[in-house]
Amino acid sequence: xxxxxxxxxxxxxxxxxxxxxxxxxxxxxxxxxxxxxxxxxxxxxxxxxxxxxxxxxxxxxxxxxxxxxxxxxxxxxxxxxxxxxxxxxxxxxxxxxxxxxxxxxxxxxxxxxxxxxxxxxxxxxxxxxxxxxxxxxxxxxxxxxxxxxxxxxxxxxxxxxxxxxxxxxxxxxxxxxxxxxxxxxxxxx
Numbered sequence: 001x002x003x004x005x006x007x008x009x010x011x012x013x014x015x016x017x018x019x020x021x022x023x024x025x026x027x028x029x030x031x032x033x034x035x036x037x038x039x040x041x042x043x044x045x046x047x048x049x050x051x052x053x054x055x056x057x058x059x060x061x062x063x064x065x066x067x068x069x070x071x072x073x074x075x076x077x078x079x080x081x082x083x084x085x086x087x088x089x090x091x092x093x094x095x096x097x098x099x100x101x102x103x104x105x106x107x108x109x110x111x112x113x114x115x116x117x118x119x120x121x122x123x124x125x126x127x128x129x130x131x132x133x134x135x136x137x138x139x140x141x142x143x144x145x146x147x148x149x150x151x152x153x154x155x156x157x158x159x160x161x162x163x164x165x166x167x168x169x170x171x172x173x174x175x176x177x178x179x180x181x182x183x184x185x186x187x188x189x
Contacts, residue, residue, distance in 0.1 A: 084180035095141035109153040111183040123163045127176035139165030
């Protein structure tokens with residue numbers, strides 16, 4: 001039994017014990033006349049690392065809070081519910097709020113105070129004439145002007161949701177130059 005330590009009978013019973021014993025005693029042993037190629041410490045560290053990675057992966061996959069249970073909507077996909085509570089009209093080519101829009105902003109602020117779990121959904125519109133990209137950008141700027149006024153009125157930013165600008169085909173020009181404001185339940189987290 002060349003190459004075995006003094007406790008060869010004990011080491012021969014369990015491979016795990018032989019591995020640990022070889023590491024602590026510094027012996028190079030042979031199993032079935034084949035040399036052990038990888039040092040036992042490397043095997044032990046590799047096994048522990050693989051187990052810890054597997055445990056972390058399993059915990060992450062099984063964690064109910066790591067992924068939502070229902071599909072979520074992006075703010076731009078939030079559907080409008082019901083009729084708008086207020087509508088703000090803009091001058092052609094302008095994104096600044098008119099003085100008469102203060103009443104609409106006040107009305108929305110009051111509604112948010114009555115419904116603390118609601119959101120304010122802002123929908124901007126534009127007409128089909130001219131450059132579609134510029135029209136969409138103008139509708140977005142108008143929606144951002146309404147958002148800024150709501151923030152100044154005291155509506156928290158996390159409760160304001162902007163929708164993607166929409167084109168109003170065949171409508172009169174005034175209807176295409178508007179922003180609709182709705183106070184509605186939050187549909188996504």
